[in-house]
Amino acid sequence: MSNDFFSTSNRIKSTPFTSRNNMAGVKKYSVYNNTLIPTVFRSLKSDYFHLIKHVQIWDVCCQKVIEVRGNNALSLMKYLFCRDFSKIVSGKSYYAPIVNFEGGLLNDPVVFCVEKDHFLISLSDSDLFNWVSAINHTKEFYADVNETDILTIAIQGPKSEKLISKIFGEEIKFLKYFNFKKFFFNKESLIISKTGFSKQSGYEILLTNPNNGILLWDLIMEKGKEFNIKVGCPNMIERVENNLLSYGNEMTNKDTPYDCGLGKFCNLETEYEYIGKSSLLKQKQVGFEKDIFKIHFNYEFDDQPIFFNNLPVFKKGIEIGKATSIVWSPKYSKYIGFLIASKKIMNNLNDYYILDKGKFEVSEIL
Amino acid sequence: MSNDFFSTSNRIKSTPFTSRNNMAGVKKYSVYNNTLIPTVFRSLKSDYFHLIKHVQIWDVCCQKVIEVRGNNALSLMKYLFCRDFSKIVSGKSYYAPIVNFEGGLLNDPVVFCVEKDHFLISLSDSDLFNWVSAINHTKEFYADVNETDILTIAIQGPKSEKLISKIFGEEIKFLKYFNFKKFFFNKESLIISKTGFSKQSGYEILLTNPNNGILLWDLIMEKGKEFNIKVGCPNMIERVENNLLSYGNEMTNKDTPYDCGLGKFCNLETEYEYIGKSSLLKQKQVGFEKDIFKIHFNYEFDDQPIFFNNLPVFKKGIEIGKATSIVWSPKYSKYIGFLIASKKIMNNLNDYYILDKGKFEVSEIL
Numbered sequence: 199m200s201n202d203f204f205s206t207s208n209r210i211k212s213t214p215f216t217s218r219n220n221m222a223g224v225k226k227y228s229v230y231n232n233t234l235i236p237t238v239f240r241s242l243k244s245d246y247f248h249l250i251k252h253v254q255i256w257d258v259c260c261q262k263v264i265e266v267r268g269n270n271a272l273s274l275m276k277y278l279f280c281r282d283f284s285k286i287v288s289g290k291s292y293y294a295p296i297v298n299f300e301g302g303l304l305n306d307p308v309v310f311c312v313e314k315d316h317f318l319i320s321l322s323d324s325d326l327f328n329w330v331s332a333i334n335h336t337k338e339f340y341a342d343v344n345e346t347d348i349l350t351i352a353i354q355g356p357k358s359e360k361l362i363s364k365i366f367g368e369e370i371k372f373l374k375y376f377n378f379k380k381f382f383f384n385k386e387s388l389i390i391s392k393t394g395f396s397k398q399s400g401y402e403i404l405l406t407n408p409n410n411g412i413l414l415w416d417l418i419m420e421k422g423k424e425f426n427i428k429v430g431c432p433n434m435i436e437r438v439e440n441n442l443l444s445y446g447n448e449m450t451n452k453d454t455p456y457d458c459g460l461g462k463f464c465n466l467e468t469e470y471e472y473i474g475k476s477s478l479l480k481q482k483q484v485g486f487e488k489d490i491f492k493i494h495f496n497y498e499f500d501d502q503p504i505f506f507n508n509l510p511v512f513k514k515g516i517e518i519g520k521a522t523s524i525v526w527s528p529k530y531s532k533y534i535g536f537l538i539a540s541k542k543i544m545n546n547l548n549d550y551y552i553l554d555k556g557k558f559e560v561s562e563i564l
Numbered sequence: 565m566s567n568d569f570f571s572t573s574n575r576i577k578s579t580p581f582t583s584r585n586n587m588a589g590v591k592k593y594s595v596y597n598n599t600l601i602p603t604v605f606r607s608l609k610s611d612y613f614h615l616i617k618h619v620q621i622w623d624v625c626c627q628k629v630i631e632v633r634g635n636n637a638l639s640l641m642k643y644l645f646c647r648d649f650s651k652i653v654s655g656k657s658y659y660a661p662i663v664n665f666e667g668g669l670l671n672d673p674v675v676f677c678v679e680k681d682h683f684l685i686s687l688s689d690s691d692l693f694n695w696v697s698a699i700n701h702t703k704e705f706y707a708d709v710n711e712t713d714i715l716t717i718a719i720q721g722p723k724s725e726k727l728i729s730k731i732f733g734e735e736i737k738f739l740k741y742f743n744f745k746k747f748f749f750n751k752e753s754l755i756i757s758k759t760g761f762s763k764q765s766g767y768e769i770l771l772t773n774p775n776n777g778i779l780l781w782d783l784i785m786e787k788g789k790e791f792n793i794k795v796g797c798p799n800m801i802e803r804v805e806n807n808l809l810s811y812g813n814e815m816t817n818k819d820t821p822y823d824c825g826l827g828k829f830c831n832l833e834t835e836y837e838y839i840g841k842s843s844l845l846k847q848k849q850v851g852f853e854k855d856i857f858k859i860h861f862n863y864e865f866d867d868q869p870i871f872f873n874n875l876p877v878f879k880k881g882i883e884i885g886k887a888t889s890i891v892w893s894p895k896y897s898k899y900i901g902f903l904i905a906s907k908k909i910m911n912n913l914n915d916y917y918i919l920d921k922g923k924f925e926v927s928e929i930l
Binding site: 205206207208209210226227228229230232234237238243299304323325326327328329331332333335336337444446507508522523547 | 571572573574575577592593594595596598603604664665670689691692694695697698699701702784810812814815873874886888889
């Protein structure tokens, strides 16, 4: 099936679950960290309504995982990330922006603190391994930094807790948001984390054995029948409605965390140095130039595409930026999306902002 | 058109020439450096026969280009690459492996020496920008290192010289292999280099203005009519027949240049240090463990797939590696491909090597 969409090669990896996606009738794939990721099963809208009502299983093996271990692991992690890791706790996971020396975002991974000398970095879509390796070596941390074969399955949706406790027992109900625990399946340990790329509540399961992966996938599908489980994938409508940003879509290495609402995950008052800190401090002094805006607009024309990748945004005829991830929202009965733009230009939110050469009007900017 | 193959997004870029590929009836795309690259137009075989007889125009904008400039640019380049750059000459391009501190391949780009303080690195499929930036900063070179918007068009095939001299004049006939020159088109400068990912002779054109890109593309198509030009793409059959390796397919960061026949592009006797040199020297002392082998085999079964991504290779029932980029070769009337494997295991080339659980026999190993 994937053969119809893509020219497959060693460069673009399928996953142990690609066959399961295909069996479930995946309609479209994308590529994320050189790995196939499904993007649509029935339709964006139908997938969305199912996700917010029931439970889905997702193949998110594209969330490649880097492992950092050893005596200097924590020192390296503190030097790499903007988030204050001085009080990091094992068993917790952390959404953590990572920037270059100029403060530009390189990735926005979730960091799992397995032990104080053992971390997993679950990546969004950019190759961070070369960066981490280079810093580790040139700054003489010499921690053990490795690409892993960890496979990630996500269970997302309001019925996810009922389903997962049926398989792994009642104690999982006590797992708090951004906490994780080791469990056993088929005599091998795996990690279950209360995280995931939706706001419908859910879990991510990290495991290493592909055979166990398939066994577990099939068991989840079997046990999930009573909850109306379907194979799904991160849903563009759901994530935009809930302000979940996507690295490479909304923000790139041209944006700082403060340019896109991720400043709350950075600490510029740490007692230690980290990459980008001095640059971000300088920018803070003069004021961060950009901000991220949510746009809502009505659409007056006949064709109704379910989404637009990019739409130029105009103020009085001058293009001020590109709106991203624009999608039809059933919840708001409007198109919604994001815009990173200069705060100065966006000072008067009552101005009209005309998109796509006059086709649309922005009715609201949040 | 690309919408039928891929779920498009900001993460996966189309190019200014994607519309031209679509108009020409592209059948399949892949993703390379987060950018669309066509892989098949008519069929692999039909594209192949056309390429080795006529001339093709390729959209290879996926060959992302990093620019390195400034006083310390040459010092940085020498520290980054295994190839001896102490006598680098402006106007020449260099196929140059780049490795990590352990000697593992990170990329095998073509480096253009524009001036002694100005380099372009035209990448194969891996994100090298983070690596170069990290080294540049932590090792305090502070050269200007930037991602560029350079667009690359390739003109490949035996009739490429006739076609390109018709557009840019007779002097281009004096351009030697791996040399390049500045030319002007529509009052803007561009680079034409006698390079490309085929062995059929050809050129790569590097330019920055997308409007000029389309103008030039259409002019090449117009002037190319008498040479039977077609829109094409790097052809798997042609490259495997001619031993052109593809980063991510044949070799990864688990292989050194010496493991895959690229030792001739490295110099372990430079008078200066570079990344990976000490590690490669150590490995040389004990002997490099692996080598790359060309495999040829007959196929006895009814179905005749045009290619296989990967086939496990067995020696006396034990898997010794995976053969890559296996494709039906019209020239040899056999399947051909590559295998990186331990030299020790491959010591007796007269042994049988059974692929794919006994389905095939290797008839020849070069």
